[in-house]
Amino acid sequence: YRRLVGKLNYLTITRPDISFAISVVSQFKSAPRTLHWQAILQIIRYLKRAPGQGHLHISGYSDPDASEVAGYSDANWAGCPINRCYCVFLGGNLVSWKSKKQLIVSRSNVEAENQAMANVSGELQWIRMLLAEIGLPMQRSSILHCDNSAMHIASNPVFHERTKHIEVDCHFVREKVKCGNIQLVHTRSEEQLADIFTKPIRSARISYLCNKLGLFDMYA
Structure with missing residues (x-):
């Protein structure tokens, strides 16, 4: 086993x-x-x-947004209070993804979403630094697609009793937003590409997300 x-x-x-x-x-x-x-x-x-299915990187983009770095974060607090996931795209290609347990247990869905958002923010920052190191600095903000409630807390400069325990994660994300490295964008559940890393989903949904993630069958 x-x-x-x-x-x-x-x-x-x-x-x-x-x-x-x-x-x-x-x-x-x-x-x-x-x-x-x-x-x-x-x-x-x-x-x-589909034994021939796999992750395919596509080059030759003519779109000016081809070099854009974008991330998706999600959490399934109801299904698993400590499971977080994210995926990151560079130029439309999936370059990083993770589905793992956190070291701490979340007490609410908002807290779970914020922890996931902090994780992908760190990954986006690392990729931006890597690109700058090899002479390809990012001129535009990285897009972070996330849940509406998590985005509201990360953008709100005022904390209250219910959010004190997630201050560190929120401060980290807010700092990246303030300096222009990250731009938060609300994404509907139907368009949340990180769903496939978070919870079991139906076959039709799997096929849709695989196509969006750039998974193709070489024998098809």
Whole structure:
């Protein structure tokens, strides 16, 4: 079981669509049961449906926004209070993604969204610094697509009792917004690309998000 989980985890480098499933089955490596083994087999069956599918980077953009760095953050507090995820695009190509547990447990959906937003803000900042280091500095703000309530708190300079415990995350995001490195944009749930890293979703939704993430089947 552990060996197979490790191999599937390595496969997420080119198959980000299974990241959430792998993060779930990885939690039971110490004492797996029959149910967990069946879940592993279900993941393998899903992969066998399209063995040629994978992450494809597309070059040759003529769009002036081709060099734009954009991120999506999401959290499924109702489903899992400590699971956060994000994905980052550079020039329309998916370059970074993560689905993992946080070190602390959130007490509300807003707190969960803010922690996820702080995580992707750090990743966006790192990518901007990397591009600047290799001589490709970003002239425009990076777009961060997030939840409406989280965006409101990050943009609001006044804290109150209910948000004191998330001050550090909010201050970090607010600082990046204030200096112009990040621009917060509200995104509807239907257009939230980070959904696939956060929770189990239906097959039609998976196909839609895979297409948006740049996953293509070379045999199709």
